[in-house]
Amino acid sequence: MRLSPLTPDFGYEVHDLDLGSSISNADADALQAAFAKGHMLLLRNQQALSDAGHADFASLFGPVTEEYLDGSKVAWVTNRPNTKTTVPGEAGLHWHSDYSFTEWPLRGISLQAMELSGKSAATRFASTARAWAALPQALQAELEPLEVLHLADFSGASAELGVPTDRFDDEPDQELYPHKWHPLKMPHPRTGEPLLFANEFLSIRLGGVPREKSRALLQAIWPILYDPAHVYEHDWREGDLLIWDNFALQHGRDDFTPEPGEPSPVRVLRRVSLGADYERMVQSVPRLAGALAAM
Numbered sequence: 001m002r003l004s005p006l007t008p009d010f011g012y013e014v015h016d017l018d019l020g021s022s023i024s025n026a027d028a029d030a031l032q033a034a035f036a037k038g039h040m041l042l043l044r045n046q047q048a049l050s051d052a053g054h055a056d057f058a059s060l061f062g063p064v065t066e067e068y069l070d071g072s073k074v075a076w077v078t079n080r081p082n083t084k085t086t087v088p089g090e091a092g093l094h095w096h097s098d099y100s101f102t103e104w105p106l107r108g109i110s111l112q113a114m115e116l117s118g119k120s121a122a123t124r125f126a127s128t129a130r131a132w133a134a135l136p137q138a139l140q141a142e143l144e145p146l147e148v149l150h151l152a153d154f155s156g157a158s159a160e161l162g163v164p165t166d167r168f169d170d171e172p173d174q175e176l177y178p179h180k181w182h183p184l185k186m187p188h189p190r191t192g193e194p195l196l197f198a199n200e201f202l203s204i205r206l207g208g209v210p211r212e213k214s215r216a217l218l219q220a221i222w223p224i225l226y227d228p229a230h231v232y233e234h235d236w237r238e239g240d241l242l243i244w245d246n247f248a249l250q251h252g253r254d255d256f257t258p259e260p261g262e263p264s265p266v267r268v269l270r271r272v273s274l275g276a277d278y279e280r281m282v283q284s285v286p287r288l289a290g291a292l293a294a295m
């Protein structure tokens, strides 16, 4: 097995490792160290793993989360929906970390490309670790003591989950608008590395400063966090297996709805997630299970 940097800022590509065979202890140690340091691993040309094989590999990097109350440990990100589809359709997704509006953001997410055809969308990634380090010192000092409100809109008022607006009160209704205040300078839960834990999709306001100031500070953050020079765009190929740290990296994608009359592309990605307590999360966000099932 061999590792090479995936981007100058984060990630490693893993070469000469077949996930269909057992992984030696030495390789497992090296993979875990690379994941802790680089926050993302890419393995190309892998055979289609079984659901259990995918979950087994992901479990090298943390506890695998149930995706549904029936205990299922896989979900699907696909425009060919089935009963376990978590992220449906072809619409774009703004930058986010999964479940950052709860106390239990996922620790990690792994996707394997099972079926692809036509022109779908790349998944893009930005590093919250790089962004914190890249902030000008004066801005770092200003942001360090602040908290940030992450919120998703489950009211049905918006077609999207999550509304990038600060129109809500400090403590909106938890069932309709599940939300969580997080430290803006988030220590990584495993390594303590400082992360800029705000995202464009779900982070609606900074606490402890007037609204105008909150807006201005968020507008100062986004161009640093999403600087195109430091974004990685992953163009999916069948057999790709990607795993990333959901605290240290954010993700999003462009809309890939076909033009009228054009054939729809096929994009079937299997997902295995790390680290959240799904049952507690559904108790805290009762509309989550319903919203996912309805998709």
Ligand SMILES: [Fe+2]
Binding pocket: 096, 097, 098, 251
């Ligand atoms: Fe996501």
